[in-house]
Each structure stands twice: as C-alpha cells, then as structure tokens.
Amino acid sequence: MNDTNDAAESGFPISGLATVPAVLVALLALFFGTDYAANGAMENDGYAQVLILPAVAALAAALGRTGAVVSIGSKPIHRAAITMAFVATAAVISIAYNLFESIGNIGAFTFAFVGISTFLLVSSDRREESTMLLALVIGFHLAVSHAANTVMDSSTWAGSAPDLVDAERAAAASVFFAFWLVSIVAGVALTLIMRASRMDSPGSGPWFADLSSHLSRSMMATLGTVLVIQSVPLVWLGQIPDFQTYFEHQYLGSVWALFTTAVILFVAFCHAERWRVIGTLVAINWTLYTFGHLQEIGNEFPDILSGDDAMSTFSWFFMGFWLNVIGIMLATRGRFGDVSPRHEPSAARVWWGQNSYGIILALAVFVALAVRTGWNVLPAMNATATGLWDMTGGSDPWYMKRVVDYIIAERSHFIFDHDRAYPMGAINPRPPLFSWSLALGGLGLSWLLEMPAEDAVWWSVAAFPAIFGALLVLPLSEMARRIHSNSAGILTAWLIALMPGHISHSTFGLADHDAFALLFLSMAFYYWVRAIEGLGTERMFSTPSSNPLYLIAGIRESWRTNPRTMAYATLSGISFATVALGWKGFVYGPGILFLAFAGQITMNMFRKRDSLPLTSAALQMLLTAFLIPLPFYNWPGLNLVFDPSGFQPMFYIIGFTIALGWVASAYRDKPWLLVLGTGTVLIGGILAILYVLQELEIYSGWDILFTGGFYFSKNKIFGTIGEAQAPSRGVLFASYGPIVALIAVGCALVLIWRGARRERQSHLLLGIWVIVATYMAWSAGRFIFNATPAMAVVGGLGIAMMWKGANFSSFAKEWRRSGIGTPRSRWSSLWPATKKNSAVPALLLVVMLVASQHATYGIDSGIPRGEPSARDVDQTLHDIAPDFLRAELLGLSVLKSESYNPDSEMWYMGTFGPGFNSGAWNLAYDWLSEQDSEMSFSERPAFVSWWDYGFQALAQGQHPTVADNFQSGIPNSGGMLLSNSQEDTLSLFITTLAQGDRRYNDGDGFTTDDDCDDTNADINPDAAEICDGVDNDCDDEVDEGTDAYDDDGDGFTEHDGDCDDGESETYPGADEDINGVDDDCDGETDEGDSYSDDDGDGLSEIEGDCDDA
Structure with missing residues (x-):
C-alpha cells in the first residue's frame, strides 16, 4: 500500500531529510563498534579521516532530497539546474585542491554521484531506493577504512614472501566485503524501519510500491537473521590474529554468508506460502552442511563427529536422519504455523512475481563478474617469481598493453610501430576503440584515485574485459525474452554467465578485444531482432519499379511509415560499427545477417511478399556500419579499406544485399520462378567473374568471399597456430556444456523450420546464427568463444520451449485436483500428476543436470590453472555430499568411495581455466627488460624467436622483436631458428639488418614503399616541392606549384613567360x-x-x- 498522500496530509516532511543522518549515524556506529572490537582505539586524526567521505555522501544526499522538493521552473529546467549545480560543486572541490585536499577527487565524485542520483530517485518517487543507495555508498567508504585499519600479524607466516603478499591482499578484501555486506543489509533494514515509522514517505518504486508500510514480525525476523548471518564473517575475521591463521581458512566467509542469506530468504518465502515442510527441510539440511563444513575446514568437534572412521560417518547420518524426521513431524503437525494451502498467493509471492526477473538478471550479472574476477585478481597483481603485474591469454594482451601505454603517454593513437617486425617496422592494424577505452579507463582511475596513470592503467587493462564479459548477459537475455518469454531470458542469462567457452576468454587479466567485440556484436544482433520484428507484410508501394533509385525511395518511405524499425536498424549498424572500431574481424556478424536476409528474401519471392521493407532496413543497418568506421580504415598508411582481412568483405555484403534486394523488390509481382532465375543469374554472374579473375591470378575475390577474408584459409603459417586448428570434440562440447550444445543445435533446426513456415524472421536469424557459429567453432578452436552468444540464446530458448511443451500448468492442475489439503496429501498427489505429465519431472532432472554441470564447468573456467584455489573449490564440491553416501556397504556405494586427495588429483576442477605465466618465463622477461637499459628502446638489439612470443618480448621484455603475433617477420625469424650453423645465422642477421638499412638508410623515416628516392633524405612524401627538376614529394609530378611547372597544361611555364599559369x-x-x-x-x-x-x-x-x- 502506498501511503504518500496520507503522509503529505499529516504534515510529514516529504523530503525525508531525517533519513540521511539516521543512516549516517547507524553505519558510523557499526563501523566504530566493529573497528574497536577488531583493532582497538583509533587515533584522533584517524576519526577525522574516516568521517570525511561518509559526511560528504550524507551532505550530497541531503541536498539531493532538498533539490527534489524545491521548484525551479519547468521539470526539465529543474532537473538540469540541480544536476549542473552538483557537477559544478564537484568540479570546484576537485580543482580547488588546496582548500579541499582532505576530500580529494574521490570526494568530489562521491558528492556528484550521490547528489545527482538521490535527486533523480526522489524526484521519481523512489525514496527507499535513494536511502539504500546512501547506505551502499557510505558503507563502501567505511568498508575501505575498516579494511585499511585491520592489521594481522605476519611474524608467524610459514610460507613464502610472495604468498604473504597474496594473503595480505586477500585478508584486506575479505574484511572489506564482509563489512560492506553488513552495511548493505543494515541499510535495507533501516530503510524498511524508517518507512514503517514514517521518517520518510513510502515511495512508488517497483520494489516498494506494493509493500505494506508496516513491518510484520516475519519480515523483522528475516532481516534480523540475515543481519546476524552477515555479521558472522565480519566478527570472525576481526578475531583472527595473524595471516597464517587466516590462510588456513578455518572461518565462515562472505560466500557462506551469501548462500545462507539465500537459504533464509527461501525459508521465509516458504513460510509465507505455508510450505512448512520444504522450508523446514531446507533450513535443517543447510544447518547440517554448515556444521559439517566447519568440521571439514579444521574446527574442533567432538571425536565422535570428527574422526575418519565409520562411527563418525554413522553419527553424522544418525543426527541428520533424525533431525529431518523430527522436522517433518513438527512441520506437518502445524508446530511452525498453518499448513493449509493458500487459495491466493501471499504478498511475498506477488512481490517476487513482479520483481523476480530483474533480481535474477542482476544476480546473473553479479555472478558472471565474480566468476571472471574473483580468482584472477591476486595472481594478476602478483606475478610468479617477480611480484609484478601479469596477464593471461598468451602474448596478445601484452601488445594491447603496449598500445595503451603509448596512448597514455602521447595522447594519440599508435599507428606505426617501428620496433616490431624489426628492423622494418609495421603498422598497428588493430582498430582504436578498445585500446582507447582501456586507456581512458586508466586515466579516469588515475584522476579518481590520485595515483600515477601507469599504475592505474593496469586496473583498467585487467578489469575491462571481465566487465565487458559480464555485461554480455544483458543483451542476450533481453533478446531471448523478446523472442520467447521471461523464462527464456533468465535461462539465457545464466547460461552465458557460467558458460566455460566465454568465461575462459573474458577473465580479469586477459586484455584482449574479444569480450568487447562480442558484447557489441550481440547488441547488434539484439537491435536487428527488434528491427525485423517490427516489419509488417503490407506492401510499401502499390507498383514496384526497376529503377535502382527505388531502393532509396524505400528507405525514405520506411523512415516515414516505420521509424521505430529503422531506428533499431540504425542502432544495429552503430553496434556493428563499434565492433569494427575495435576488431577487424567484425564482418562475420553482418555476414551472418546477410545469410538470414538472403533466406528471407528467397521465401518472400515464393510468397510474393514485398521485400522492400526488409531491404531498406538491411541497407540502413549496413550503410551505418560501413560509414562510421570508414575514416579509420581509410587512414593513409593503414590501407585497410581494401584489405581482405579488413573492410573489403563489407563491399561484398553490401553489394549482394543491394543486388538481391533490388531483384526481389523491383520484380515483386513477377512469377517467382522468373524472379528467382533473374536473381540467380545476377549473383551467379558476379561469382563467375570473381572465379575467372581468381583463376587468372588477377584478383583473389573468390577466396576472400568464401574464406571470410582468409579467416578460414589454410596455409603453412596457420598450421603453426594452435587456435586455428580444429578443437577436440570433447573440449568443443564442454565449452558450451554438452547438453546445452545439443539442445542449441537441435533448437536451431527447429527455429529455421518455424521461421520459414511462420514467417518469423527472428527465428530464422537465430537458427542460422547457431549453425554458422557451430561450423566455425568446429573448424577452428579460436571460434569457440565467438559461438557462445548463439549457444546461450538458442540453448535458453530450447530449454524454455521444452518446459512449455512439458505443460507444467497441466501438471499443477492435476496435482491440485488429486488433493493438496495437507502436507502428506501434497506429497502423495505428486504421483498421479507425474503419471499424467511425465515430461515435467523428466525435464526437471535435465535442468538439474544442466545446472550442476554448467555451474561446475563455469567455476572451473574462472580459476587459473595451477592456483591453490582450484583445490579449495574442488574440496568444497566434494564435501557437499554427506560422507555416508560414499561409504561402502557390501562393496557398493551411492557415490564414488575412493580416497580423495585434491593435492594429487582433483575430481571436479582442472578442465578449463586461464593460464598465467610461470615463474621461469616471468624471470626471463624481467631479465631481458633490464638488459641494454642505457640505450633508447629502438636502439636496443632485437629479440629473435618464433612469432608466438613477439608481443610479450616487445612489451614485457622491453626489446624490439623480429617476429610477432601479427605473423610479421616470420621468414626472417624462421630462417634464423632453422639455420644449420653459426655462419648461416650471422648471414641471416646481416641480411635482415641490411633490409632495414636499405629501407631507412636516408634517415627520412620513410620506406621504399612510399619514398621514391630512399637515398636522399630531402625526398619523401612529406617534403616540400622545390624548383629543381626533381619529384621532391613523391607524387609523380615534378616541380608542381613552382615557377618551372606548367600548372595549367598549356605548354608554357612561368619561366617561359606564361603570365597566368x-x-x-x-x-x-x-x-x-x-x-x-x-x-x-x-x-x-x-x-x-x-x-x-x-x-x-x-x-x-x-x-x-x-x-x-
């Protein structure tokens, strides 16, 4: 119930300013109490430092609430004025550093963020959300202070010095998250208490609009229990005296607290729905697991429960069995509340139904980010043997770091790299957007945290790929939801969040463009789905025309009659353009859309449907994707516009789209056989010309078209690239989840069939996407990652379609008809419902199998290979099952009964996971970086190896390289590595150096490719043309612009007396x-x-x- 009006009439201050000091005081009390218990009294100046940022946040929140209730002109002017006031104040705080040194840039950012957010939330009548936001921000700052104050003794440390560094950082992170979680729960509790006590008016936000303004006893009990549970890790960590004790992990941490919170909320939900037996069983067994976990991690228990003998196993079984029996008896007899079934859903169920999709989706994003970062931060920050930063993914990320360092140092893009492909040098062919996003992120962090940019950029370089990977959940889930249902969206979100093939290439520390490209590629597909869903079947013009301008008229008419579709097509094109500015291989995305376009056009021919709307949308999308990145690809010196692995395939895609669209639209009313024949002749003729040109060795257009710009071509170099080889089938299917992969492929065929029959273009598109992605992944291991979005979306759709086909509503109806008056009858009614709808329980088993398998593989893919945390997780998974299930009876056991030792063999982990460099490699590159340090970079001797190691030697080893991961310099390095003698090697060195001398020997910085006289430094493309009878600027014209040049072509120069040349x-x-x-x-x-x-x-x-x- 929303009591806003009642509050207003009673004279209550609508701004709710009293909530701001209440939150601040409560969280400060929590901080000082916790910090005193853990660390003792604080120095006086320490209190001032702690109070500054929370006070800034509280002040901003108070001003934001005040700004929301004052009136300044119209609503847009009001919002703009308040927003600009906060931004201007934050700018003053940041600029006037001498006056606000104690606040700093992070204080300025906090002020602007909290103030503007509070103002917008309160203006939108989301008061509770603004209070929770304030608690979130204040709790964050106090958690940082508490983690910084918490000190453990390192004198008892028994491990190595690098491991101690990891332990110190892990302990600080554990304390930070423990306090922050407690403050968040406390903020939620304070929000509901102040709402009930009328300290603030109830808002109309979706989370609180339908909640009663009065706190029930069950809600208070739930919140209190959650607060206590979240406090357990915080209190326990505060009592740990040293890092050695912390490292042994004999405490319950924040992960346990989060899972326990979920259990508590589920039990509370069961209580609201009168599912007493289920709630009781869940609570009892989670409690048993908690005590069992405490015993497994080394806490002392009575000997009868902590031994390794059969008596201990029997004791735990005995205790668990009878606790469950007693719980069932008490619950069925109504000792925990009324057990009669509800005829109307409870308030909790109504609230969950309204908000579940958003909550589950946000949880999927959080889990996706946690899995991609949690186990990788420490090894990335503390490289083995050196203690420096490290990255996964081989050499490629190191060149990205080199480009980012250049951008930060020079504030311009890195175009030509003189130190790779030594001694010739070569361009940096990678488009700029991804590397610039990393650089700008580093500069932003440098400003915010007031730290050197060269240190801050490491966090940006390492973290952004994981963030991009986690955000992929959003467009894919929304795509599945739009096409099918909310359940399909949720399934897709969790499939991609935990999909091994995606996690393994989007973890913290893997600074490659793949996650960035796949995020915006998926956004392009999502917007294109929205575009084609808005296309109707009505004819755009009554009479078609064969004039090619008919297509332009169609685009103009589409914007007039269907602007939403064209807007989505434009957004799709912008998304593709974003990918193009970050990755040259973007063309495979528009290529897949073209295949779906061609299939739909063909079906339109048979049905005599007007293809002009679809063609107009496709051209709008493709031309947008073409024109936006064109200036970069056309940059002089890069030569990427007509590069087969660059922009050239886009000309084919656009050209064939125009040809097909024109034939199908212009001859719409002709017999389909004639139209199809005309189109076939037109396209066939183009292909025939390309084939003839290829055979005559004039132009390789045929190969460019059918190998995806040589992406699928096989040559000697590709034979040395591991990711270019076909993957093992086990790795291929496991990368998506074996069951998910089979469901996705099967569902793709169904979608193609349904799309063709029911004219659902989105179904046809998704089906073709999966088939093409599967073929690509089957052909080369590097495409496994590219196929993950398609597998997740169509896999989620397939499971949702099967669930819909299982007809759960009929199952529930039969279950109710069989009688559900008592817990016993509810249980017994499951059998008749199962007999009538056997697909439901069968599908539930499949979902359980998929969930457990997917979660296990997903977690495994987020843990670096060789990390001790893999053994810890393996041990945790092993300990979930009770020991009595592994006990042998007459030589048989329910689960695997063999002895378990994760140090020698892991049962669940170790299949996937990123790989950081070994200590030997790190030491080698560190040693190399220290050599020749007195020389400038380009003057240092070059590093010779096979191309795999070029980027890392260049960036981490700080030396020029002969060969690198762009496959440059392979003939030279290959010859050196395979030479038969020292004389051969020296001759190859001399030859390679001579090539560089020949290219740069006049010292003007231009090679023979562009310099028309590389023996004269005064002659080069940047030289000024002078009157000397020589082509000084290498433009194939002599003395142009001088008195000796015939500028007007009349045969006379100014020297010859031409008075107007x-x-x-x-x-x-x-x-x-x-x-x-x-x-x-x-x-x-x-x-x-x-x-x-x-x-x-x-x-x-x-x-x-x-x-x-």
Whole structure:
C-alpha cells in the first residue's frame, strides 16, 4: 500500500531529510563498534579521516532530497539546474585542491554521484531506493577504512614472501566485503524501519510500491537473521590474529554468508506460502552442511563427529536422519504455523512475481563478474617469481598493453610501430576503440584515485574485459525474452554467465578485444531482432519499379511509415560499427545477417511478399556500419579499406544485399520462378567473374568471399597456430556444456523450420546464427568463444520451449485436483500428476543436470590453472555430499568411495581455466627488460624467436622483436631458428639488418614503399616541392606549384613567360580576345581590336578614332 498522500496530509516532511543522518549515524556506529572490537582505539586524526567521505555522501544526499522538493521552473529546467549545480560543486572541490585536499577527487565524485542520483530517485518517487543507495555508498567508504585499519600479524607466516603478499591482499578484501555486506543489509533494514515509522514517505518504486508500510514480525525476523548471518564473517575475521591463521581458512566467509542469506530468504518465502515442510527441510539440511563444513575446514568437534572412521560417518547420518524426521513431524503437525494451502498467493509471492526477473538478471550479472574476477585478481597483481603485474591469454594482451601505454603517454593513437617486425617496422592494424577505452579507463582511475596513470592503467587493462564479459548477459537475455518469454531470458542469462567457452576468454587479466567485440556484436544482433520484428507484410508501394533509385525511395518511405524499425536498424549498424572500431574481424556478424536476409528474401519471392521493407532496413543497418568506421580504415598508411582481412568483405555484403534486394523488390509481382532465375543469374554472374579473375591470378575475390577474408584459409603459417586448428570434440562440447550444445543445435533446426513456415524472421536469424557459429567453432578452436552468444540464446530458448511443451500448468492442475489439503496429501498427489505429465519431472532432472554441470564447468573456467584455489573449490564440491553416501556397504556405494586427495588429483576442477605465466618465463622477461637499459628502446638489439612470443618480448621484455603475433617477420625469424650453423645465422642477421638499412638508410623515416628516392633524405612524401627538376614529394609530378611547372597544361611555364599559369588559354602567342585579359602575355590587353587604344591617343576605334594606328 502506498501511503504518500496520507503522509503529505499529516504534515510529514516529504523530503525525508531525517533519513540521511539516521543512516549516517547507524553505519558510523557499526563501523566504530566493529573497528574497536577488531583493532582497538583509533587515533584522533584517524576519526577525522574516516568521517570525511561518509559526511560528504550524507551532505550530497541531503541536498539531493532538498533539490527534489524545491521548484525551479519547468521539470526539465529543474532537473538540469540541480544536476549542473552538483557537477559544478564537484568540479570546484576537485580543482580547488588546496582548500579541499582532505576530500580529494574521490570526494568530489562521491558528492556528484550521490547528489545527482538521490535527486533523480526522489524526484521519481523512489525514496527507499535513494536511502539504500546512501547506505551502499557510505558503507563502501567505511568498508575501505575498516579494511585499511585491520592489521594481522605476519611474524608467524610459514610460507613464502610472495604468498604473504597474496594473503595480505586477500585478508584486506575479505574484511572489506564482509563489512560492506553488513552495511548493505543494515541499510535495507533501516530503510524498511524508517518507512514503517514514517521518517520518510513510502515511495512508488517497483520494489516498494506494493509493500505494506508496516513491518510484520516475519519480515523483522528475516532481516534480523540475515543481519546476524552477515555479521558472522565480519566478527570472525576481526578475531583472527595473524595471516597464517587466516590462510588456513578455518572461518565462515562472505560466500557462506551469501548462500545462507539465500537459504533464509527461501525459508521465509516458504513460510509465507505455508510450505512448512520444504522450508523446514531446507533450513535443517543447510544447518547440517554448515556444521559439517566447519568440521571439514579444521574446527574442533567432538571425536565422535570428527574422526575418519565409520562411527563418525554413522553419527553424522544418525543426527541428520533424525533431525529431518523430527522436522517433518513438527512441520506437518502445524508446530511452525498453518499448513493449509493458500487459495491466493501471499504478498511475498506477488512481490517476487513482479520483481523476480530483474533480481535474477542482476544476480546473473553479479555472478558472471565474480566468476571472471574473483580468482584472477591476486595472481594478476602478483606475478610468479617477480611480484609484478601479469596477464593471461598468451602474448596478445601484452601488445594491447603496449598500445595503451603509448596512448597514455602521447595522447594519440599508435599507428606505426617501428620496433616490431624489426628492423622494418609495421603498422598497428588493430582498430582504436578498445585500446582507447582501456586507456581512458586508466586515466579516469588515475584522476579518481590520485595515483600515477601507469599504475592505474593496469586496473583498467585487467578489469575491462571481465566487465565487458559480464555485461554480455544483458543483451542476450533481453533478446531471448523478446523472442520467447521471461523464462527464456533468465535461462539465457545464466547460461552465458557460467558458460566455460566465454568465461575462459573474458577473465580479469586477459586484455584482449574479444569480450568487447562480442558484447557489441550481440547488441547488434539484439537491435536487428527488434528491427525485423517490427516489419509488417503490407506492401510499401502499390507498383514496384526497376529503377535502382527505388531502393532509396524505400528507405525514405520506411523512415516515414516505420521509424521505430529503422531506428533499431540504425542502432544495429552503430553496434556493428563499434565492433569494427575495435576488431577487424567484425564482418562475420553482418555476414551472418546477410545469410538470414538472403533466406528471407528467397521465401518472400515464393510468397510474393514485398521485400522492400526488409531491404531498406538491411541497407540502413549496413550503410551505418560501413560509414562510421570508414575514416579509420581509410587512414593513409593503414590501407585497410581494401584489405581482405579488413573492410573489403563489407563491399561484398553490401553489394549482394543491394543486388538481391533490388531483384526481389523491383520484380515483386513477377512469377517467382522468373524472379528467382533473374536473381540467380545476377549473383551467379558476379561469382563467375570473381572465379575467372581468381583463376587468372588477377584478383583473389573468390577466396576472400568464401574464406571470410582468409579467416578460414589454410596455409603453412596457420598450421603453426594452435587456435586455428580444429578443437577436440570433447573440449568443443564442454565449452558450451554438452547438453546445452545439443539442445542449441537441435533448437536451431527447429527455429529455421518455424521461421520459414511462420514467417518469423527472428527465428530464422537465430537458427542460422547457431549453425554458422557451430561450423566455425568446429573448424577452428579460436571460434569457440565467438559461438557462445548463439549457444546461450538458442540453448535458453530450447530449454524454455521444452518446459512449455512439458505443460507444467497441466501438471499443477492435476496435482491440485488429486488433493493438496495437507502436507502428506501434497506429497502423495505428486504421483498421479507425474503419471499424467511425465515430461515435467523428466525435464526437471535435465535442468538439474544442466545446472550442476554448467555451474561446475563455469567455476572451473574462472580459476587459473595451477592456483591453490582450484583445490579449495574442488574440496568444497566434494564435501557437499554427506560422507555416508560414499561409504561402502557390501562393496557398493551411492557415490564414488575412493580416497580423495585434491593435492594429487582433483575430481571436479582442472578442465578449463586461464593460464598465467610461470615463474621461469616471468624471470626471463624481467631479465631481458633490464638488459641494454642505457640505450633508447629502438636502439636496443632485437629479440629473435618464433612469432608466438613477439608481443610479450616487445612489451614485457622491453626489446624490439623480429617476429610477432601479427605473423610479421616470420621468414626472417624462421630462417634464423632453422639455420644449420653459426655462419648461416650471422648471414641471416646481416641480411635482415641490411633490409632495414636499405629501407631507412636516408634517415627520412620513410620506406621504399612510399619514398621514391630512399637515398636522399630531402625526398619523401612529406617534403616540400622545390624548383629543381626533381619529384621532391613523391607524387609523380615534378616541380608542381613552382615557377618551372606548367600548372595549367598549356605548354608554357612561368619561366617561359606564361603570365597566368593557372589559366590554360593565357600564354605567349595566344590569340588576343576581347575579354579584358592579356591573353598573349605581351603586356597589352585586347590589342588589335576596335575596343583597344592602339596608338595611345586615349581613344579607340569604337570611340570614333578614324586612324587608331
């Protein structure tokens, strides 16, 4: 119930300013109490430092609430004025550093963020959300302070010094998250208490609009229990004296607290729905697991429960069995509340139904980010043997780091790299957007945290790929939801969040563009789905035209009649353009859309549907994707516009789209056989020309078209690239989840069939996407990652379609009809419902299998190979099952009964996971970086190896490289590595250096590719043209723009007496015309005609001079 009006009428201050100091005081009390218990009393200046940022946040929140209730003109002006006021104040705080040194840039950002967010939330009547936001921000700052204050003893540390560094950082993170979670729960509790006590008016936000303004006893009990549970890790960590004890992990941490919170909320939900037995069983067994976990991690228990013998196993079984029996008996007899079934859903169920999708989706994003970062931060920050930063993914991320470092240092893009492909140098062919996003992120963090940019950029470089990977959940889930249902969206979100093939290439520390490209590629597909869903079947024009301008008319008419579809098509094109500015291989995305477009066009021919709307949308999308990145690809020196692995395939895609669209639209009303034949002849003719040109070795268009810009071509170099080889089938299917992969492929075929029959273009598109992605992944291991979005979306759709086909509503109806008056009857009614709808329980088993398998593989793919945390997780998974299930009876056991030792063999982990460098490699590159340090970078001797190691030697080893991961310099390095003798090696060194000398020997910085005389430094493309009879600027013209050049092409130069070398009709000896110009360059104008004064007497013949001679 929303009581806003009642509050207003009672005179209550609508701004709710009292909530701000209440939250601040409560969280400060929590901080000081916790910090005193853990660390003792604080110095006086320490209190001031702790209070500054929370006070800034509280002040901003108070001003934001005040700004929401004052009136300043119209609503847009009001919002703009308040927003600009906060931004201006934050700018003053940041700029006037001497006055606000204690606040700093992070204080300025906090002020602006909290103030503007509070203002917008309160203006939208989301008061509770604004209070929770304030608690979130204040809790964050206090958690940082508490983690910084918490100190553990390191004198008892028994491990190595690098491991101690990891332990110190892990302990600080554990304390930070423990306090922050407690403060968040406390903020939620305070929000509901203040709402109930009328300290603030109830808002109308979706989370609180339908909640009663009065706190029930069950809600208070739930919140109190959650707060206590979240406090357990915080209190326990505060009592740990040293890092050695912390490292042994004999405490319950925040992960346990989060899972326990979920259990508590589920039990509370069961209580609201009167599911007493289920709630009781869940609570009892989670409690048993908690005590069992405490015993497993080394806490002391009675000998009868902590031994390794059969008696201990039997004791735990005995205790668990009878606790469950007693719980069932008490619950069925109504000792925990009424057990009669509800005829109407409870308030909790109504609230969950309204908000579940958003909550589950947000949880999927959180889990996706946690899995991609949680186990990778520490090894990335503390490289083995060196303690420096490290990255996964081989050498490729290191060149990305080199590019980012250049951008930060020079504030410009890295175009030409003189130190790779040594000694020749080569361009940096990677588009700029991804590397610039990393650089700008580093600069932003440098400003915010007031730390050197070279340190801050590491966090940006390492974290952004994981963030992009987690955000992929959003467009894919929304795509599945739009096409099918909310359940399909949720399934898709969790499939991609935990999909091994995606996690393994989007973890913290893997600074590659793949996650960035796949995020925006999926956004392009999502917007294209929205576009084609808005296309109707009505004809755009009554009479088609064969004029090619008919397509332009169709685009114009589409914007007039269906602007939403064209807007989505434009957004799709912008998304593709974003990918193009971050990755050259973007063209495979538009290529897949073209295949779906061609299939739909063909079906339109058979049905005599108008293809002009679809063609207009497709051209709008493709031209947008073409024009936006074109300036970069057309940059002089890069030569990427017509590069087969660059922009060239886009010309084919656009050209074939125009050809197909024109044929299908212009001849819409003709017999389909004629139209299809015309289209076939047109496309076939183009392909025939390409094939002939290929055979004549004039142009390789055929291969470019059918190998995806040589992405699928096989050559000797590709044979040395591991990711270019076909993956093992086990790895291929496990990368998506074996069951998910089979469901996705099967569902793709169904979608293609349904799309063709029911004219659902989105179904046809998704089906083709999966088939093409599967073929690509089957052909080369590097495409496994690219196929993950398609597998997740169509896999989620397939499971949702099966669930819908299982007809759960019929199952529930039969279950209710069989009687559900008591817990016993509810249980017994499951059997008749199962017999009538056996697909439901069968599908539930499949979902359980998929969930457990997917979660296990997903977690495994987020843990670096060789990390001790893999063994910890493996141990945790092993300990979930009770020991009695592994006990042998007559030589048989329910679960695997073999002895378990994760140090020697892991049962669940170790299949996937990123790989950081070994200590030997790190030491080698560190040693290399220290060599020749007295020389400038480009003057250092180059590093020779096979191409795999080039980027890392260049960036981490700080030396030029002969060969690198762009497959540059392979002939030179290959020859050196395979030489038969020292003499051969030296001769190859000399030859390679001579090539560089020949290219740069005049010192003007231009190679023979562009320099028309590389023996003269004054002659190069940037030189000024002078009058010397030489082509100084290498533009194939001599002395242009000088007196010795015939600029107008009339055969005379200025040296030859041409008085106007910009006019071809003016030169010595030209016929004099009556035009006021000296045409023949004799110093006289219009001489020899009746208009000129030939004798100089002041009169011409036209003026009456009878003898003008």
